Amino acid sequence: MNEHPPLDDDELIARITRALHSREAQQPDPAVVAARLRAELAHPPEATVTTLRRRGGKLVAAGVVTSALAVAGAGAAAAANPYSDAARRFEDVVQSVGIDWSAMPAGYTREQYEAFWGAGYTTEDVTALEELWHTDTTETKARAGQLLLEGDAPPVAPGRVALPEQDEVDAFWSAGYTIEDVETLSEVWHTDAFETKARAGRLILDGEPLPLD
Amino acid sequence: MSVDSAAIPIVEPALDDLVRVHLAGLLRYATVLTGDGHTAADLVQEVLLRAHVRWTRIALLERPDLYLRRMVTNEHLSWRRRWHVRTIRPAADEVLAAHADAHSDHADDVVHQDAMWRHLEALPPRQRAVLVLRYYEGLSDAEISQVLGTSPATVRSHASRALATLRDTDLSTRPEQ
Numbered sequence: 071m072n073e074h075p076p077l078d079d080d081e082l083i084a085r086i087t088r089a090l091h092s093r094e095a096q097q098p099d100p101a102v103v104a105a106r107l108r109a110e111l112a113h114p115p116e117a118t119v120t121t122l123r124r125r126g127g128k129l130v131a132a133g134v135v136t137s138a139l140a141v142a143g144a145g146a147a148a149a150a151n152p153y154s155d156a157a158r159r160f161e162d163v164v165q166s167v168g169i170d171w172s173a174m175p176a177g178y179t180r181e182q183y184e185a186f187w188g189a190g191y192t193t194e195d196v197t198a199l200e201e202l203w204h205t206d207t208t209e210t211k212a213r214a215g216q217l218l219l220e221g222d223a224p225p226v227a228p229g230r231v232a233l234p235e236q237d238e239v240d241a242f243w244s245a246g247y248t249i250e251d252v253e254t255l256s257e258v259w260h261t262d263a264f265e266t267k268a269r270a271g272r273l274i275l276d277g278e279p280l281p282l283d
Numbered sequence: 284m285s286v287d288s289a290a291i292p293i294v295e296p297a298l299d300d301l302v303r304v305h306l307a308g309l310l311r312y313a314t315v316l317t318g319d320g321h322t323a324a325d326l327v328q329e330v331l332l333r334a335h336v337r338w339t340r341i342a343l344l345e346r347p348d349l350y351l352r353r354m355v356t357n358e359h360l361s362w363r364r365r366w367h368v369r370t371i372r373p374a375a376d377e378v379l380a381a382h383a384d385a386h387s388d389h390a391d392d393v394v395h396q397d398a399m400w401r402h403l404e405a406l407p408p409r410q411r412a413v414l415v416l417r418y419y420e421g422l423s424d425a426e427i428s429q430v431l432g433t434s435p436a437t438v439r440s441h442a443s444r445a446l447a448t449l450r451d452t453d454l455s456t457r458p459e460q
Contacts, residue, residue, distance in 0.1 A: 082450060083418060088392075089399035090419040096320035100307045103324050107298060110332055193325040207321065243333065248340075249353055253432045264361045 106187045178208050182215025189218055190228035198226045238271025239264075245274050251282060298335050300342070305351055306331070313355050315419050316412060318404060330354045346429065352420070353430045360408055399454055410445035413438055 191214065200210045202225060214224040247270065256266045258281055270280055306327070313323035334341055334351060341347050403411055409431065416427045424435040424442075431438065 079446065079450075082446060085395070085399050085454065086403065086414055086449070087418045089396045089403060090315050090415060092393070092396040092400065093315045093318055094311060096318075096323075097311050097314040098320045098324040100302070100310055103310060103328055104302045104306060106324070106328055107302065107331055107335075110328070111298060111335070193329060196325075243336070246337075248337075249350070249357065249432070252357075262361070263357050 109188055110190065110192075178212040179215075181219060182212045184215075185218040186211045186215035192229055195226050195228060199224060202226065238268045238275060240271070241274045242267045242271035247280075251280075254282060255280065298331075298338075301331055301335060301338060305348060308348070309351055309355055312352060312415070312420060313359070316356065316359055316415050318400065326355060326358055330358050346426075349422075349426060349429045352416070353432065356412055356430055360412075395454075402449060402452055402454060406445050406448060410441045410448075413441040414445050417442060 196207060196210055199205075199214055200207065203210060203213065205213065217224050251270075252263050252266050255261075255270055256263060259266060259269065261269065273280055309327050309331070310323055313327050314320050317323050317326065330351065334354060341350055344350050403414065406414070412431065413427060416422045416430055417424070422430070424438045427438045428435045
C-alpha cells in the first residue's frame, strides 16, 4: 500500500523538471568533444586540448589562489564535471601551486584520457578492450591511455573494432538512406532500428532492392 | 607560445557548422537523456560523425535540430539494447559530495532530485525520452513526435503513462534496485 502523500500534477512536473536539470552538471565540455571529433576526422589526430589548458590556467590563476573558499567551490564544481573546461583550468591552477589533485575519476588521469581519445579510439574499441581485460569503462580507458603514454600499443588498434554487421550498417548509410527509411522499414519488418539497418545493408550488399516506395 | 583558438585545425566547414550550432545543445540533451556525461560524449560523438557525412542533406531539413535529436535518441535506445543496458553510474555519489555544503536544505534538495532521477531512470526508455524532451528540452508534443518518429497521440500516451507511474510512486526514496 502506498502511504506517500499524493502530488498534484504541477508539483510532480516541477520535481521532474528539477531532477532533469540536476543532471546538467555532468555535461561534458563541448570543446573537448569537438576536439575528439576533429581528432577522429583529421589524420594524424591533433592534440588540440593542450592550447586551451594553457590559456585557461593563466586566466583563472590569480582568482583562485587568493581565496581558500573559492578553491573549495571550484574543486566541487570540477569534481561534478571532470570534463569541463573549468575543471581543466582548476586542475592546472592547483597543480601549479603544488597540489596534486585532479577532477578526473580515481585512477584515470587527464593525460590518459587525452592520449586515449587522441589516438583515434572509438567507443566500440573501448567495449572490445573491456571484454579483453574484464575492466570497467573508466579503468579500460585509463589502462589503454597509460600504455600509449608509455609508448606501448594496446591490444586493440584504434578504430579496428567493427560491430557485428557493421559492414551492412555502413553500406546502408553509404547508399544514402535516412532515418525515415529506417523507420519505414522497421514497420514493414517489425524490427528495431539496428536490426533494420543490418538487414537492409545485407540486401544492398547482395544487390537486392529494399521494399521502399 | 601563441595560445589562441586559431591553433585548432579547421577540418571541414560541415563539422564547424555542426559544432558551432548544435554540439552544446546535443550534449546537454544527451547528458540528461542518459544521465551520464561520459556516455553522452561518446554517443554525441558517434552521431555527429555520422551526421557530418550527410550534413548537406540534413541541413536542408526544416528542423535539423530535431533531426539530430532523433539520431541521438535512436542511438541511445539502440545502445541500450546492444550493450544490454550498461550500468555506467559513476556520478551519483560524486554529485552528492560535490553539492554537500553546509546548507542542509540544499542537501535535501539534492537527495530528493537524486531519488526522482532514479525513478525516471526506471521508466521504460521511450517514456523517459518523452519526459526529457517535454520537460527539459521544452518541445511540443508535435515536435517530440518528430524526434521519436511517432504520432503526437503516442507521445501523449507515453507521457501520460510515465506521469501515472510516478504519481503512484513514493518519490522520497530511491526505487528498488
